[in-house]
Amino acid sequence: MAEPIRAGRPAHGATRRRTLLRTALAIGAGGALAACRSGDDGEDASPFTGERRTGDHVLAVKVDNVAAARPQTGLQHADIVYTEEVEAGLSRILAVFASDVPATVGPVRSARESDIELLRQFDHPALAFSGVQGKLLPTLEAAPLRLLPPGELSDGYERDPARRAPHNLYLKARRAERAADDASAPRDIGFRFGAAPKGGRSTAGETVSYPAARFDFTWSQERRRWLVTMDGTPARSRGDGRLAPATVVIQHVTVRQSRFHDRSGSNTPFTETVGSGDALVLRDGKAYEAHWSRPSASGGTTFTEAESGRRLPFARGQVWIALVKKG
Structure with missing residues (x-):
């Protein structure tokens, strides 16, 4: 489905000034967020x-x-x-x-x-x-x-x-x-990193299915990463080899119809990421049943162990989050 390149209108001067002010205030009030303590060893x-x-x-x-x-x-x-x-x-x-x-x-x-x-x-x-x-x-x-x-x-x-x-x-x-020198710096969005928690079930891989697309995540013990397959074909990044995140989160969310349609009349789904629900966190060759919570749009998403309620740490490295419709 071809899509025209439609340029966004440049922001008005007042909008740009508000943006710069908002960014400056955020950095001044919460600069520590740019390098939060995310590991279990207390290092930035x-x-x-x-x-x-x-x-x-x-x-x-x-x-x-x-x-x-x-x-x-x-x-x-x-x-x-x-x-x-x-x-x-x-x-x-x-x-x-x-x-x-x-x-x-x-x-x-x-x-x-x-x-x-x-x-x-x-x-x-x-x-x-x-x-x-x-x-x-x-x-x-x-x-x-x-x-x-x-x-x-x-x-x-x-x-x-x-x-x-x-x-x-x-x-x-x-x-x-x-x-984009006025864009915000990285801040805490709810993720935590550290050693793998106890429990979990060993898994060779997991599959995420959309109505007309599929992702497979297969554990590679040699690489200590999850190898990505898209629609049955190994997924690669040009010049960088196989896509292989350290952590994969399968996050079950509400997907509903939005106000918009494409040129062929197909409705554009709206994926709700504010709320709570179930998730499956893949790390170190295991799958952990989890719960996710994001009470407000301005806040981050926390992932906790389903049974204990403790924060569930991710493996350090790239994180993939598959937003999939609740069953």
Whole structure:
């Protein structure tokens, strides 16, 4: 389904001033959040990965995930990778970068209403996307986001002539991060990192199914990572090899119809990430039954052990979160 590149309107001067003021106040009041204590050893670490490198700004990128878009570029460098359902039961990716911003990310596709709620927990992040439905644009512009569509960052995108549109638009991610110098720094969004808890069940892998898409996560003892397969094909990042996160979270959420449809008339699903529900956390070759809770959009998401209620630590490294409809 081809989508036009629709540039977001540049923010008015007053909006930009409010954005800068809000960011400055957030940094002044809570600068310690940029390097929260995420590990079990008390050392400062990234709130997104539990590793030492944190980064200066949060950059989220909407990434295509149909067969024609694969292999994608830059996903191996993301701190967090979210997967979500879109029109016709297909899936799309929202990749969050901070600690390791690569030169290129893509293919870039359009934003969705669900992105606004999901990204609110990051405070005021930058969002790179190819376009958006006209009816959604005012809502997106009013959100606490530093919008970076092609019209706002004309020298930050390029087309790959070897691929066909609309699966050939790529973000110059480092250029985008420099342009988004008013985007918020990484802060605590609820993740905790540390040694594996007791219990859990050993598993060779788990599957996440959307109506017209599938992800398989297979444990590699050799790599100590979960190897990703998309629709039956090993998932790779161009130039970086197999996609392999340290932690995978299968988060069961409410998915309902939104106010919007695509050109073919298919409804755009809205994925609710505020609330609570069940989750399955995969780490170190085991699956842990968990509970997730996010009481408000401005707050983070906590993951606790289903039986004990204790915070469930993730393995240090890249985190994938598959947002799937409650059963």
